[in-house]
Amino acid sequence: MNTTEKFYLPVDGILEMFNSLAGHQQPSFTHEQQHPNIPKTGMGIIKTVKRCWKQQDKKVVESRSSSSGNRQQSTDRLSKRSVDHLELGLTKPRNCHRIVVLGAPRVGKTNILRRFLGKEFEEDYEPTTEDFHRKLFHVGGETFQIDLLDAASERDFPAKRRLTILTGDIFLLVFSLDDKESLDEVREILNEIKAAKAKLHKLKQPAGVPVVICGNKADLAPQREVGLSEPGRILGEALPVxxxxxxxxxxxxxxxxxxxxxGGLPDETSPSRHQTVPILTYQSLCVERRGRRSGRAPCCAAVDPLARRPSFNSDLRMVLGSSTKPAKPEKCQIQ
Structure with a gap:
């Protein structure tokens, strides 16, 4: 027997065993007796697969035997990680956007994000290290993915902050109407965004970027320090305020x-224009209506509770891919 035959015989045994197990058959003989050529490693793989199948069957039985009222709740608990809708083909790349929220501390960025996610205002203040949220929308037969990033702790890490800016598609700059210095910081952030985007795309002039300015805490009228015309005068250009x-x-x-x-998103992405559903209900709807385009379908959205910010390596690759001249990008774009 040559070397090739010695290598393939155990593999053939494993494949044969997998085929026999595909129908969940329970043979009366042991696998070692029937397939003596399978090595211990292969037997370990087979036993692991059988154990996983048994656990899966158990979950299916439990799900079917549960009441309809508890079925959705028990199903939600089975999800262990975020599902990438872009990889599954449920969302097109052009419908994926990242909104970066920047501003001075204590201006209300976190509560503005909470409102967008359909949550209530929180009175207690806790300094934000980093907030990353993902909201998925199903509008008119199309799906949209909006990532919201508030990287407040990056104020002291210029390179990390620059990378965050470069990955942003839309910018929401927030200041507080009772703190004029927070408006000055918005001006500095705006200049930083323009310079970073211009450097990325090798432009001689500051780049035009999609920016919306938000003056928060309008309910604190007696403590107001910023007048109606001051944002336009201090920022030096006509931006939506x-x-x-x-x-x-x-x-x-x-x-x-x-x-x-x-950002070129539908109006239905506004919180009052859609219904919020559980994440698994949303995923089922996307699969059911894949390929269909119907404006009569109800607009709905879901917040992915397991979404995490992509790694910095992923962000860096995305930035380098969007650069028109990627030669030595790490030195000239991020640092």
Whole structure:
């Protein structure tokens, strides 16, 4: 017997055993007796697969025997990680957007994001290290993925902050109407965004970027320090500026619609224009309606509770791929 035959015989035995197990058959003999050529490693693989099948069968039985009221809750608990809808083909690349929220501390960025996600205002303040959320939309037969990133802790890490800016598609810059210095910081952030995008695309002039300005805490009228005309004068250009209150909800609907319009997103991505459903219900709807286009389908959205910010290596590859001149990009674009 030559070397090739010695190598393939155990593999053939494993493949044969997998074929016999595919129908969940329970033979009366042991695998070692029937397939003496299978090595111990192969037997370990087979036993692992059988154990996984048994666990899966157990879950199916439990799911079928549970009541209809508890079925959705038990199914939600089976999900252990975020499902990438882009990889599954449920969302097209052109419908994936990242909104980067930047601003000084204590201006209300976290509560504005909470409102966009359909959550209530939180009175207690906790300094944000990093917030990453993913909201998925099903509108008119198409699916959209919006990633929201608030990387507040990156103020002290210029290279990391630059990478965050370079990965952003839409920018929401937030200041507080009762803190004029927070508006000055928005001006610095705006200049930083323009310079970073211009350097990425090798432009001589500052790049035009989709930016929406938000003056938050409009409910604190007695403590107001920023007048109506000051944002335009301090920022030095005509940008969409909205006065909002994350606490009362005033102005947020117009703000979210402006962000959607600027990013080429449907108006139905505004919180008041869609129904929020559990993530597994949303995924089932996407699979069921894949390939169909119907404006009569109800607009719905889901927040992915297991979404995590992509690794910095992934972000870096995305940035390098969008550069028109990728020669030595690490040195000239990020640092």
């Amino acid at each position: 909205f006065e909002t209150s994350a606490k009362t909800g005033s102005g947020l609907e117009a703000l979210f619609r402006a962000v959607a319009s600027l």
